[in-house]
Amino acid sequence: MGKTFAEKILAAKAGLDETVPGQIVTVQPDRLLTHDNTSAIAKTFRKIGTDRVANPNMNVIILDHVVPAANETYAQSHKETREFVQQQGIEAFYDVGEGICHQVLPEQGHALPGMLIVGSDSHTPSHGALGAFAAGIGRTEAAAVMATGEIWLRVPESMRIEVTGEMPPQVSAKDLVLHIIGDIGADGADYMSVEFAGPTIESMSIAGRQVLCNMAAEMGAKNGYVAPDETTRQWLAGRTTSTYDEILPDEDADYARVLHYDVSGLMPQIARPHRVDNVVPVTQVTGLPINQALIGTCTNGRLEDLRAAAQILRGKQIAPWVRLLVLPASREILLSAMEEGIIADLVKAGATLLNPGCGPCLGAHEGCMAPGERTISTANRNFKGRMGSREAEIYLGSPATVAASALRGAITDPREL
Amino acid sequence: MKTIIKGRVWKYGDDVNTDVIFPGKYTYSITDRKEMAEHALEDLDPDFVKKVQPGDIIVAGKNWGCGSSREQAVISLKEAGVGAIVARSFARIYFRNCINEGLPIVTCDAVDSVETGDEITIDFGQGKVITPRAEYHFPPLAPSVMEILDAGGLVPHVKQKLGIA
């Protein structure tokens, strides 16, 4: 019997011939990703009693969650992170303004096929889009990885999601993944390694694959994965000088579950408050008035997302009662969008441009909601209270759906425009 | 870690999330571990904190600890005196956080045959949970994971490994 991606890569990293689901292995990650929580992790690291991180080349640190600092507490935390970076001689440090960790890590060539990446952020599975094994961990474990260079991992069962069909106009990766989550539930892939495959995935851009793997976290998955191919190699060209090993699942691998989806008839999808698996086709919620619209985050803040929004908003004006917030996921994306004229199109249409970073996604600054307000967002979570008041509502959708909704001031099916 | 744990049961259902185990509103304001214990399970069972005794065991249904990755959801129970958690299944990061905080956990269906207040025994050596009405077997944790529990959690374990007293 063949082996899945997770079984193969964890065997390779643990120096074993093979692994089986449920087995615990000890591995040395290629990368440890931390963000604004680095200062807290550094405190635990010191509590362990070590002076030096085991391998400064493993660490990638990106300040992105509350940037620039919203108040003195955040400013102090950022300062401690910068000091830690200096003391430990960590080279891969990206300060305020570079972008969201899950975008900057791959852009700067730190996420490659065949790598094992752990991160103190629950959306670390995003990096499976490039063929890496990437999983989220807690803060104490991140401190232990810094101290020892090692971590224990349980070899997960694997789920394969085969997707066929051509995406209809104004339907994108976000709609597909929301549909899958609505189908299998927020714990539908608990503990599992989720492999996305099939012709639809093969013809998808890296940005689209990142959306799928990012949202794998919302199915409870340990990691998401798309097999690296020519699209991956082209995307990585110029971003890294390192060589890498592409690790692919065997064709006769043993999956705990195999699911099939055909996207040819897929409609734009919406996750309603307050669960990501509370999903309906957009047609069931059109007309619901909104106060705020958000295009950005580690899920949908990439160039093709901004392009889709600009296509809808170019030469038009958003509804006067709506705040449209646009946050490119990184400086690189912001620059490309400026060069293409997308930023000008969006700002002329009434958008407020925010700096690359997480922005209002976690409700700490830059666009929190008051009680009774409603936001439609391209983010990945719509939990109660996530963007400010517990009495506010968050609806999740694709960039096209969010842009169309900003235009009309109410949830809108982008296919109607 | 003790290989045999006996304790009184607190029984709960499925999908108990980290928000009801340790409310989000305290995650930044409370940093003292003992103080965290005062809010354990506050939004699920206000009686718990008043009546919990050292060594008590939580027995629950599926997906215990789903939601946020906050470690306070483990620390608050441990500091309140909980000796072990037995559940049909655990959310992934919660499971890891338990091991790393040195709180023993067992995956089995004991919830089917217990009531709050029952006395049960967990035998880690034999991989058995004994309730007044039935016996359940559970697969042993991997030796490398047991080492972390034995050391009392990940921080002391790493200290031992690195030879820091």
Ligand code: SF4
């Ligand atoms: S954009 Fe939102 S979901 Fe993504 S890393 Fe930042 S806070 Fe988390």
